[in-house]
Amino acid sequence: MRIILFAPLMVFFAIAILLWSALEREPGKLPSALIGKPFPEFSLTKLSAHNQYLSAEDLSGALALINVWATWCYACKLEHPYLQKLASNGIKIIGINYKDNRKAAIAWLERLGNPYSVIIFDEEGSLGLDIGVSGAPETFLIDKQGIILHRRVGILDQKVWEKEFSHYYSDSWE
Amino acid sequence: MNVFLSPEMGHIALIIGSCLAFVQALLPLAGSYTGTVRWMQMGRSLACGNLFFVFLAFLCLSNAFLSDDFTVRYVAQNSNTLLPIYFKFSAVWSAHEGSLLLWVLILSMWTAAVALFGSRLPLQFLSRTLAILGLISVGFGFFLLFTSNPFERTFPLPPIDGQDLNPLLQDIALILHPPLLYFGYVGLAVPFAFAISALLESRFDSAWANWSRPWTIASWCFLTIGIFLGSWWAYYELGWGGWWFWDPVENASLMPWLVTTALIHSLIASEQRGVFRSWTILLAIFAFSLSLLGTFLVRSGVLTSVHAFASDPERGIYILLFLSIVVGSTLALFAIRGPVLMSTSSYSGTSRETFLLINNLILTVAVAVVLLGTLYPLISDAFGLGKISVGPPYFNFFFVPLTFVLLIFIPLAMRSSWGNVSTKAVSSWLMQPLLLSLLLGLIGSTTLAYWVGEKGNSLLAIVTMTCVSWVFVMILKDFRDKIKSSSFTLLPVRYYGMVLAHLGVAITVLGAGLYAASGIQRDVKMGIGDYAVLGGYTFYFSDIKRDRRSNFSFTQAEIIVSKEDREIVTLNPEKRHYFSNPQTMTEAAIDPGLLRDLYVSLGEPLDDDHWAIRLHVKPFVRCIWLGGAMISLGGLLAVLDKRYRRRKICSQDRANLSVQSASEI
Amino acid sequence: MMHPLRKQRMQWICLILISTSVATALIAYMLRQNANFFYTPSQIAIGQAPLGVSLRAGGEVVVGSLKRAQQSLAIEFLVSDGLHSVKVTxxxxxxxxxxxxxxTVVTGKIDDQNTLHAVQVLAKHDENYTPPEIAEMYENQGI
Structure with a gap:
């Protein structure tokens, strides 16, 4: 008879394991295979001008954030004010306008302000595919040599900044 | 504003409170095993101290909100200067960190209540119960301090103004809904702790069930009010006229409610007859486990929900770990120490025991249905079967028949008596009410059909009215018989509570059933001067205007409703645009009434000055919440009953109890 | 002869076992019946999605594709995942x-013209992120 009393425990563990596996799938936890590797090669136009091409070389030279955004992405709108704040504090932010409409994106920036020093227009999402973007927003950190240091999936806000990014900047100032 | 109530002070108070809870978890427990009376007595003062410091921390956070201290990140994210003062206060618990602090505060309140009102409990039992509550408090205190500290400052860039409270949450019902729900969720920790203490002492007698009952009913009352308030809020604030959506967040509160309802009834049987003891213990464990699971599902973001709280997998891991430790170890304890001995009393197939057991079975199946429906998307994803969602048809398929079966058994359990009741005795008082309620059901649905059209005659309407009449007829008959043999004042308060709560259930079902059977809804395209006819009412679109209030601008339509050329009401549905948030809100306009609600909401603007408008006529929808109020009030009366306030168990009882518990070991 | 209490207990256990297994079977069946699977516009375009079965699809509402009827609230629009798009009414x-x-995420059935007749349209934005199905869809796209 006593063995029956163990049944609830077993059922509970089955549920707990299930919940655990669900957490493991959380997109915010995605590690990137690209960390420690140079930013992949590409040749895409600037958002502001459809005849000026950019490549990976244009990104290196200073510690910079690379922010993947799009006008169709609601969360990007929420993230935007904080990027503005970072930019006004002298942090270099490069934008990747991901699977978007050029006109809409320019209008978006005119309305909300532009925190980006330069924006890569990735209409087809080919660069996004190379760096393994799973959605927007996403933010990468690259160093002077263009090596990817960190990746953040989801919104970048004050808390994430302090926890995951700010120490890279304080190191470089020392 | 007030230097003493600074965020740092709050942080320190929270740390001290958690430390006190830690001591409270260890000392009385150790004392109960070594027999050190002084240590055991410490539990009560520690619980009060804990409450003091956690309350201080809560005051500090409220102060930060009321004084617009945007250097505190949590304040900056959830409040702004334009917000009216009562929303600034309710913003304290509008997001994760603050609502968790509220959770901890409420747990401290319950613990202190047990410490203060538990003087009739034996010291050893009380000290163990307090220690377990302290342990839970430590777990959540650490969760708060390490993963979600609400007192964090935003240096070096404090914003000038905050981001604003989510407009959906700027509502009066939402000021009250979370605290009430939390009082219910967290209150379940008390019967949970009682169950663990019982397992530790192998004490499953009727005294134990008697101690546990008022706490269980009290938290169940809060849970009931919280759930009904939430559904009322969803009805008028989400803007589209439903009252229950089978959303994961709603399910998370429904599951503990169902289990607690079962627990209340099984506790009665355990107290009165000494039956179902291990089942009762198990239900007490499940009730609190499901409220923890609810917290996990809402906070971890593993399930996406329309309520869309900010979620964070790291927090999910913490809650899951906590859940596994607390529930896992409790269930292991249950497996080792749970009562296996057979009950000493027998009962027949038509006794109250049987009916209560059937009630428990139905409620348990209902919980299983909700649990599996809620977790199935996770199961499917985990086994690579694809991304799915489970829709309301699944839940309705089970809930509608289960509810009716439950209604049939409710008065049977109330009317029958304990022990060996013969089938004849039952059937003798069954026939008359059965025929009467069938008759009432038919009359009711014919009347309804005359009033709202053919929908009133649907199977759902007939079954609803028959079952509801059955409950009413049986309960009133029982009431009359009881009054005859006794008198109004001699009947215990808990009897009135029971009658009121069960009539409340019937009323809620009446509202839900008739609304589902005969509610009508139409989406129409309307411009100024247009009119639409629905359910005998004429909706005339007379005007539309734009204006602004303190923190939003709005578009407001004016719709005049009339019936048979008599003007009834002017409704003003709105679309709101909040300044600090790129979000639009639909504010429905409702003309409430006991027999029907008229409900109009304004949809999106179409081309050429036309608007999409949703019109509803909802018969009896108010009954849903009226019943909810009756259920809660009934529960409240039951808690107030004298039998839970006996100061001490008299020595004769105690001697009996110790003999009884000794024989069980 | 069995002890009456024992007999009573056995009856209960049988009843509970039978009712739980019936309930479990029914729940499993209904879950299968009512589960709405998620498909991307590309999967629908190449015919991977079943016709006439309630399902969910999601993607971006194509700019300029929204058309409204003159007299009623009927609308149609295209939902795209960047590669293909599907018509939704x-x-x-x-x-x-x-x-x-x-x-957007829409729930409905697909007819033989590969048009999705939606009964529910959601524009659900997680506070912090694009809906996971959409995110995953973009991730898997082109592979």
């Missing part, structure tokens, strides 16, 4: 956050 009020260029 719907009659009723759209949610507040629905607009062209935003992501």
């Amino acid at each position: 719907y009659e009723g009020i759209l949610p507040d956050l629905f607009s062209e260029g935003q992501s």
